[in-house]
Amino acid sequence: MKSTKLKKSFYQRDTTTVARELLGKRLVHIVNGKRLSGIITETEAYLGVTDRGCHTFGNRKTKRTEPMYLPGGHSYVYLIYGIYDCLNVVTQKQDIPEAVLIRALEPCEGLSFMAKARKLKTFDPENKKHLWSLTTGPGKLAQAMKITRDHNSLLLTDDTLFIEDIGAKIKNSEIVASPRIGIDYAQEAKHWELRFTLKDHYFLSKKV
Numbered sequence: 001m002k003s004t005k006l007k008k009s010f011y012q013r014d015t016t017t018v019a020r021e022l023l024g025k026r027l028v029h030i031v032n033g034k035r036l037s038g039i040i041t042e043t044e045a046y047l048g049v050t051d052r053g054c055h056t057f058g059n060r061k062t063k064r065t066e067p068m069y070l071p072g073g074h075s076y077v078y079l080i081y082g083i084y085d086c087l088n089v090v091t092q093k094q095d096i097p098e099a100v101l102i103r104a105l106e107p108c109e110g111l112s113f114m115a116k117a118r119k120l121k122t123f124d125p126e127n128k129k130h131l132w133s134l135t136t137g138p139g140k141l142a143q144a145m146k147i148t149r150d151h152n153s154l155l156l157t158d159d160t161l162f163i164e165d166i167g168a169k170i171k172n173s174e175i176v177a178s179p180r181i182g183i184d185y186a187q188e189a190k191h192w193e194l195r196f197t198l199k200d201h202y203f204l205s206k207k208v
Contacts, residue, residue, distance in 0.1 A: 012091070015047055015048075036110035066153075104204050118133070195208075
């Protein structure tokens, strides 16, 4: 099946639905004419003003979170630990500040380029463990895919950074829901099962 770029209408829906349906889609970044890509294997939904795990909890609006108030279909890239950039896709309609964090990919195209971007000293594209180290984790995948805060607030329907439907049919039974990672501060929200992974997939940031 020919791949098709996701449209704005895909993103401008219920955030949990988008998070689940992004699994099996392909994230693409064009860098100097070269395609870097990977299949999305792990996501997390962040539900805006009522979600203590979300940057916009309580309707918080700062320079950092402004992209989340854009219409669904924009990128939201933020820095964690002062080191790593993380890619999110904004969902819902304008001024409903929700998003989906892309947590892991199965790398597909541009593997050697990704390894160089990740500064891996040893890399064999035939070695599954080496491939796993490229894009399993939101900071790692952004580094490998050359996604930085320069790519914040971009339309994901343009031709530089986008997500494709490659025809993969993911059944509900193939998706595992579990609590999100690294939000122990979020009180009751830390228990919400808004992390979605492809069942038993090798390319996950952390086993369920």
